[in-house]
Amino acid sequence: MTALLEIEKLEVTFGRTAAVRGASLAVAPGETHCLVGESGCGKSVTALSVMNLLVRNARRRAERLAFQGEDLLKLSDSGMARLRGNAMAMIFQEPMTSLNPAYTVGSQMTEVLRRHKRASQRAATDRAADLLARVGITAPGMRLGQFPHQLSGGLRQRVMIAMALMCDPQLLIADEPTTALDVTVQAQILRLLAGLQRDLGLGLLLITHDLGIVARVATRVSVMYAGEVVESAPTAELFANPRHPYTQGLLRCVPVPGKIRRDQPLGAIPGTVPRVGPDFEGCAFRERCDFADETCKHAIPRHHASTAHDFLCRLPA
Amino acid sequence: MLRFFIRRLIVALLVAATVMTLAFVMTRLSGDLAISIAGPNATQADIDAVRKAYGLDRPLLTQFFDWVGRASLGDLGESFFFKRRVSELIGERMPVTLTLGLTGLVIALVVSLPLGILAAVRENTAFDRLVQVVALLGQAMPSFWLGLLLMIIFGLQLGWLPISGTESWQSYIMPGVVLAFSAIPALTRLTRAGMIQAMASDYIRTARAKGLSRASILLKHALRNAAIPVVAIAAVQLGFMLGGSIVIEQVFALHGVGFLAWESIAKNDFPVVQAVVLVLAVIYVGLTMLADLLNAVLDPRLRGA
Numbered sequence: 001m002t003a004l005l006e007i008e009k010l011e012v013t014f015g016r017t018a019a020v021r022g023a024s025l026a027v028a029p030g031e032t033h034c035l036v037g038e039s040g041c042g043k044s045v046t047a048l049s050v051m052n053l054l055v056r057n058a059r060r061r062a063e064r065l066a067f068q069g070e071d072l073l074k075l076s077d078s079g080m081a082r083l084r085g086n087a088m089a090m091i092f093q094e095p096m097t098s099l100n101p102a103y104t105v106g107s108q109m110t111e112v113l114r115r116h117k118r119a120s121q122r123a124a125t126d127r128a129a130d131l132l133a134r135v136g137i138t139a140p141g142m143r144l145g146q147f148p149h150q151l152s153g154g155l156r157q158r159v160m161i162a163m164a165l166m167c168d169p170q171l172l173i174a175d176e177p178t179t180a181l182d183v184t185v186q187a188q189i190l191r192l193l194a195g196l197q198r199d200l201g202l203g204l205l206l207i208t209h210d211l212g213i214v215a216r217v218a219t220r221v222s223v224m225y226a227g228e229v230v231e232s233a234p235t236a237e238l239f240a241n242p243r244h245p246y247t248q249g250l251l252r253c254v255p256v257p258g259k260i261r262r263d264q265p266l267g268a269i270p271g272t273v274p275r276v277g278p279d280f281e282g283c284a285f286r287e288r289c290d291f292a293d294e295t296c297k298h299a300i301p302r303h304h305a306s307t308a309h310d311f312l313c314r315l316p317a
Numbered sequence: 318m319l320r321f322f323i324r325r326l327i328v329a330l331l332v333a334a335t336v337m338t339l340a341f342v343m344t345r346l347s348g349d350l351a352i353s354i355a356g357p358n359a360t361q362a363d364i365d366a367v368r369k370a371y372g373l374d375r376p377l378l379t380q381f382f383d384w385v386g387r388a389s390l391g392d393l394g395e396s397f398f399f400k401r402r403v404s405e406l407i408g409e410r411m412p413v414t415l416t417l418g419l420t421g422l423v424i425a426l427v428v429s430l431p432l433g434i435l436a437a438v439r440e441n442t443a444f445d446r447l448v449q450v451v452a453l454l455g456q457a458m459p460s461f462w463l464g465l466l467l468m469i470i471f472g473l474q475l476g477w478l479p480i481s482g483t484e485s486w487q488s489y490i491m492p493g494v495v496l497a498f499s500a501i502p503a504l505t506r507l508t509r510a511g512m513i514q515a516m517a518s519d520y521i522r523t524a525r526a527k528g529l530s531r532a533s534i535l536l537k538h539a540l541r542n543a544a545i546p547v548v549a550i551a552a553v554q555l556g557f558m559l560g561g562s563i564v565i566e567q568v569f570a571l572h573g574v575g576f577l578a579w580e581s582i583a584k585n586d587f588p589v590v591q592a593v594v595l596v597l598a599v600i601y602v603g604l605t606m607l608a609d610l611l612n613a614v615l616d617p618r619l620r621g622a
Contacts, residue, residue, distance in 0.1 A: 053525055077531075084528035092526075097519040101618055102541045112527045147617040163527070 004029045004171050004203040005050065005088075008064040011278075012045050012227075014057055018278045019045040021227035027171065032197055032204040034214045034235075036250065037224035040273045043207045044093075046224070047173045050205075051090050052080045067171065086116040089164035093176040095157035099148035105132075105159050106144030112166040124166075131162040135192055154185035161192065171203045178213075190217065211254045215239060220308075223247050226273055226284035233309035243303070243311040245289045283313070291315060321620070325609050329602045336598035337388065341381050343594075344587040353585040354397055371397075388595060394588035398581070403592045407574060413483055414573035417565070418558040420489045421496030426551060429501045433508025433547075434535065440513055448509070452502035460561075464495045464568040481570035492569045496562060500554040507550055511543030518542075545615050552608035556601035 003026040012020040020042040027033045035043045048054050050065065052072070065072045067088060072080065084090075092098045100108060109131070110124035119127070125144065132140035135158040148156060157177060164172055174193060178186035194217045197204045208214060214221055214235065222232040223246065231244040242248045252267025271288040283289070286296035295314050304310045344350070351368035352359075359367075368374045372383070387394065393403035436448040471491060472480035479488050515521060516539050524538045563575035570576075574593055581589035613619045 051526055053522060081525075081528040081530065084526055086528055090526045092519065092523065094519050098523045100520040100524070100538050100542070102616065103538075111529065111533070115527070115529055115533075149618045160523070 034218035231311040393592040420493030424497035425500040429504035437512030456502040515539040
C-alpha cells in the first residue's frame with residue numbers, strides 16, 4: 001500500500017539554526033503515527049513543513065515530500081491551498097487563540113466547505129452542525145451562532161477538530177492538541193481523536209511529548225531529537241525494545257503502574273536539546289548520553305533492529 | 318449592550334459639562350469682555366452700559382448657570398457682531414465644515430487603508446520603508462503650508478482646481494486633501510501595525526491551514542481584527558478634522574464653523590466662541606461614542622462589557 005504522506009530527508013533552517021535535519025517518516029492511510037520528543041526537537045516544524053505553513057524566514061528542503069503520491073515541493077501556493085483544509089487538515093496546540101475572535105463558530109466552519117467543495121451556505125451549515133454533534137458538542141445549532149470567546153478551551157479544540165473534518169480529509173495533523181487543556185479535558189479530546197481516526201479511517205500524524213498518549217493510540221512512533229528522527233518503530237516494539245539511548249531515557253521518565261517502585265526515583269534526562277547549525281556532524285545527543293564516546297562525533301549510521309524498526313546510533317543492532 | 322451604551326452616555330455627559338465650564342472660564346480669562354466689546358474709544362459710561370446690556374455685571378456663577386441652562390435647552394444666545402442667533406449662525410456654517418471633514422476622512426481612509434495593508438504585507442521591504450517615510454513627512458508638514466503649496470501648483474499653475482470658496486464640489490478637493498494629510502500618517506501606521514500583528518496570530522495560521530484564498534485571509538480574517546483600533550482612531554480623527562479645520566477654512570476661505578470661530582475670536586464675540594467650542598466638543602464626544610459602538614460591532618468580545 002502506498003503511503004499517504006511521505007517525508008524523506010526533510011531539512012528546515014531558520015538562518016543559522018537547523019530546526020529539522022534530514023528527518024524521514026511516512027504515514028500510511030488509516031494509521032496513527034506519533035511524533036515524540038522534547039520541546040524544540042523539530043516536531044512542530046516538521047508538521048508545518050508538510051502543510052507549507054512555515055514562517056517566512058524558514059527554508060524548507062527535502063528529497064521527497066509527497067501526499068497521496070503528489071509532490072508537494074513542486075506544488076504552487078494555490079495548489080497547496082487547494083489541499084489544505086481539504087484532503088489534509090491540521091489542528092494546533094493553542095485552542096484559545098486559533099479561532100478568529102471576530103467571526104462566529106458557524107461562519108468559520110462553513111467557509112472551509114464553501115471554499116473547497118463549493119457547497120451552499122445551507123448545506124455547509126448542516127454539515128457543521130452534524131460535525132459539532134459528532135465531536136460531542138451538545139446544542140450544536142446554538143454553538144454555531146456563538147463567538148470563540150464564549151467557548152471554553154476544550155470546546156474550542158472540539159470546534160477546531162470539527163472544522164478540520166469539514167471536507168473529509170485523508171490526513172489529519174494534530175500538533176500537541178491537548179497540551180493547553182486541563183487533564184480531564186485532555187483525556188476526552190484524545191479519546192475523541194482516537195475514535196474519529198478509527199471510524200473515519202483517517203491517517204493521523206499526532207505530535208505529542210506524552211508517551212502515555214502514544215502507548216494508547218499510536219500504530220507507529222517516531223522519536224525526534226534535535227531535528228533528526230533518531231528512532232522509528234511500531235508502538236509495541238518501541239516500548240518493548242527501545243534501541244536509541246534517547247528513547248530509553250524518555251521511557252524511563254514515564255511512570256508505569258505496577259512497574260515502578262516507591263523507592264526508585266523516576267528517570268530524568270539531564271540537560272536540554274542543543275541548538276545546532278546546518279553543518280553539525282555526529283550525534284546531537286552525545287552530550288547527554290551515558291554511552292557516548294569519540295565515534296559519536298562523526299557521521300552516525302542508521303541501524304535496523306528489524307524491517308520496521310530503525311534507529312540512529314553507533315551502538316550496534 | 319444597553320448597559321455598555323448607557324455607561325458611555327454618562328461619560329459623554331460629564332465630558333460635555335467639563336467642556337462647558339472650560340469654554341466659559343476661558344472666554345472670561347481673555348480680559349474684561351465689556352471693555353473689548355465697547356471698543357477702544359468708549360467712555361466709562363459706554364462700558365458700564367455694555368456690561369449691563371449683556372448681563373456681565375451679574376456674579377460669574379449666575380452668568381455661568383444662566384448660560385448652561387439656556388445652552389442645555391438649545392439656546393446659545395445672540396452674537397454681538399452679527400446681531401443674530403448663534404444657533405442660526407452655526408447651523409448655516411455647519412454643512413461646509415461637515416462636508417470638508419467627511420471629504421478629508423474619506424480621502425484619508427482611501428489612502429491609508431491600502432497603504433497600511435500593503436506595507437504590512439511587504440513588511441521590511443523598500444516599499445514598507447517608503448510608506449513609513451512618507452507618513453513621517455505627512456505628520457511633520459504644517460497644514461497651512463501644504464495648503465498654500467497645493468494652491469500654487471493645482472490652483473494657479475495648472476489651473477485645475479478652484480483656490481477658494483465653496484461654489485462647487487471641486488472646491489472641497491484641495492482642502493480635503495490637506496485635512497486628510499493630518500490623519501493619513503496615524504491611520505496608515507495603525508493599519509500597518511494592526512495587520513502585522515493580525516497576520517502573525519494563530520487564527521491567521523488556522524485560516525491558512527484551511528486553505529483559504531489570500532484575499533480572504535488578508536481582507537476577511539486579518540483586516541477585520543486590524544480595523545478595530547483604526548475605526549476608533551478614524552472617528553476621533555474626524556473630530557480633530559472638524560475642530561482643526563479652523564486653519565484650513567482660513568487658508569481656502571471656506572465659510573464654515575472654523576471660519577466663524579476665527580472671526581468671533583478676533584472680534585471678541587464671546588457667545589459665538591463659547592457656542593462653537595461647545596458644539597464642536599459635543600460632536601467630538603458623539604464621535605468618540607460612535608467609535609465605541611463601532612468597536613462593539615466589530616469586536617464581539619466587547620459586547621458583553
